Amino acid sequence: MGTLRRYLYPWAKSGVKVFDSDVLVLGSGIAGLYTAIKASEQFQVTVLTKKKIEESNTEHAQGGIAVAIDEADSPTLHFEDTLRAGAGLCDPSIVRILVEEGPTCVKELMDIGAQFDRQNGQLALTREGAHSQRRILHAQGDATGWEIERALVARVKESPNVTVREGRFVVDLLENGNGDIVGALVLNEETGELEGHLASAVVLATGGLGQVYRFTTNPSVATGDGIAAAWRAGADLMDMEFVQFHPTTLLIANAPRFLISEAVRGEGAFLINAAGKRFMENVPGKELAPRDIVARAIWKEMNDGLVYLDFRPIGKECILERFPTIYQTCLKYGINVLTTPVPVAPAAHYMMGGVATNSYGETSVRHLYAAGECACNAVHGANRLASNSLLDGLVFGSRIVERIRDKFQATRPSWEEVVGPEGGVGDTGIGIIGARKQLNDQSLRNQIQNLMWDNVGILRNEAGLKMAAELLLAWEQDNFFISGVDDLETANMLTAGVVIAKAAFKRQESRGGHFRSDYPLRLDGLWRKHSLQCMEGYYVRYVPVSGTD
Incomplete structure (x- = not known):
């Protein structure tokens, strides 16, 4: 695994246009925009999104947002339903935070302008799979995500402390000599130029990776870019074997x-x-x-x-x-x-796994936070309870801002302290890479999607997982000529695919979204633990599930 790259391609510090802010938010779904709005009460915030601000998994969410606000309901019932669905891998203390802080965050979302459906003057609630109560708020029937995104975008656009830059593809995270994250290396898709966006705190809210599979509900932007960039920066990824198939x-x-x-x-x-x-x-x-x-x-x-x-x-x-x-x-x-x-x-x-975080969205790398689908704090366990994802983005986005306030350093990082690629490469820009081998993006992308769907999908077994991991790894270790965003996305999909396949191969049981036909039983005695992977050493290690609440 020694040939894995720290950066997707070499670049030179001299060729980069530099920007800075207090807080840098990568992604414009519910987690990113809500975090930006909360942070903007105190800080200057920049939001980067790779297409238009409205394009995210949030916009496509239909069912709604789960929250215990009905008289017949309670956070305790919501807690129990979430744990049951999570198949033994939820962290109870994290779930408790979700269900207890959720109602306040949803009220704030309504104050921001999200309008949920009402019946006889009361908020209308529906029920979904594995919920014991009707607790799903919805908007315009089945356009909940669109309505939430509309309200958040409107608030962001009127905030003087938030700068939104669309058409910005996050290539990699930037670090200083101590290994702290200080910003992101970004491709301006309009100009083709590289930009360095520096900040005292960086929040990953880049969403999921459904495009890794041949068939997905996710929009075309969901290619796992943030997860892959965090991986290259040395962050731990957790529970990557747990992919939910709707x-x-x-x-x-x-x-x-x-x-x-x-x-x-x-x-x-x-x-x-x-x-x-x-x-x-x-x-x-x-x-x-x-x-x-x-x-x-x-x-x-x-x-x-x-x-x-x-x-x-x-x-x-x-x-x-x-x-x-x-x-x-x-x-x-x-x-x-x-x-x-x-x-x-x-x-x-939906990806239950992601960049490992604690209850305040802190990752294993200093000054890097993660929220929403790209993050994993064990709130969803092995199988997310329906409509908990939007609530997750709100609650833990809010907690990230709390932690940033506690730890904030007024001095912003400087471009001088950014550590560039090794070797002092003298040229820069898209397409500068070692082997000069053209990446046939669409062909390779289709191969990744088919391989993942057939071998790392709903039903899995040892032979299929082994083949998938080996093939994906071989493809990833090729040095290709990267000529644009499509190629960058495909490279990230390869990284995500390798990590998912490796974790799925190692977990010799069936639990939640991970089902092995050769190991069909759930084995709590052996496997009630979280998988962790990071690029250094590149092996799967495990930590026990927290039993505390």
Whole structure:
């Protein structure tokens, strides 16, 4: 593993345009924007996003945000549901923070301007898989993520202390001579120039990595860039074997795997097989069992033909009111959900693992924080409870700002203290790399996605995982000529794929989102522990699950 690169390609300090701020936020989903808004009350903040500010997994979230605010509900019930779904790998103390601080953060989100659906003057709540209560807030039926993103973007744009720079691809994290993170090396996609963005605190909120898989609910921007950059900077990654596959996405030839929210099943829709029979009837929780269980059940039924989600038990009025986006999208592809069951299949949806953090978003590298899907603090365990992800971004984004306030150093880092690539490379810019071998991006990207889907997907085994890890590693150790953002993304997808495959190969049991057909049992005595990996030494090590609360 000695040939792994600290930087994606050589660059020279002399050719970089330098900017600075107090806090640098990388990513513009719920975790990034909420953190930026909270930090801007005291600090000058820069937000960098690789496309438009609105493009993130947050925008695509349909179901809603889970929070215990109903009279019949309580943080304790939410806590118990989260632990149950997490299959023994949640840290109870972290979950307690999520459920207890969540209501305050959601109220702040509403104060910022997010408007959730109401019924008879009260906030409308729905139920989703593995929840014991109706506790999911939603907006415009099934456009919750869009509404949250709209409100956060509006607030950010009116804040004098927040600068947003779009079209900025984070190539790598920058460090000083002590190994502290002091900023990010960024490609300005418009000009093709490299920029150095320095800050006293850097917050990774770069989202997930669903594009590593052939079929995913994630937008095209979700290529694991922040996770890979943190890895190259020496940060620990945790629980990377645990990828959640959403059970129900639209299965139509030549159509994207459009997400069909779990809230549809929460409102009463049934899953039926090719013979028209419900096949979840005898499973505890039925259609609302944890996501990993439903996804594998659908996968098994697909051996005998298509699987369908039947909306009709919900009723026309509720369908049109609660799921207008899903209704219109299916109609676009020729399916009227009011009268016809919809063909569905699982797709890669959410990364439970990520950059290892504590309860304040601090990583194993000083001055680097992480929040949202790119982070892992063990709040989701081996299988995230539906609609806990948006809450996660709020609660731990807020706690990051608390910690930054406590530790803030008024003196911003200088460009002089940044450690550049070894060897004092004299040239700079995209395309400067050792071996000058053109990276055929689309071909390699397709190979990665197919390999991950077939061998590191819903069902896994030793032979497939071993082959995937070896192939991905061989591809990663090639030095390619990087000629643009697509190539940078593909290189990051390779890194993410290697780390996932390696962790999955080592975990010889089945738990949550990780299912080994050769080790089908959950083995708490041996495997109730978190996997950790970092680039130095590059092996999988383990730490016990915290039992404290």
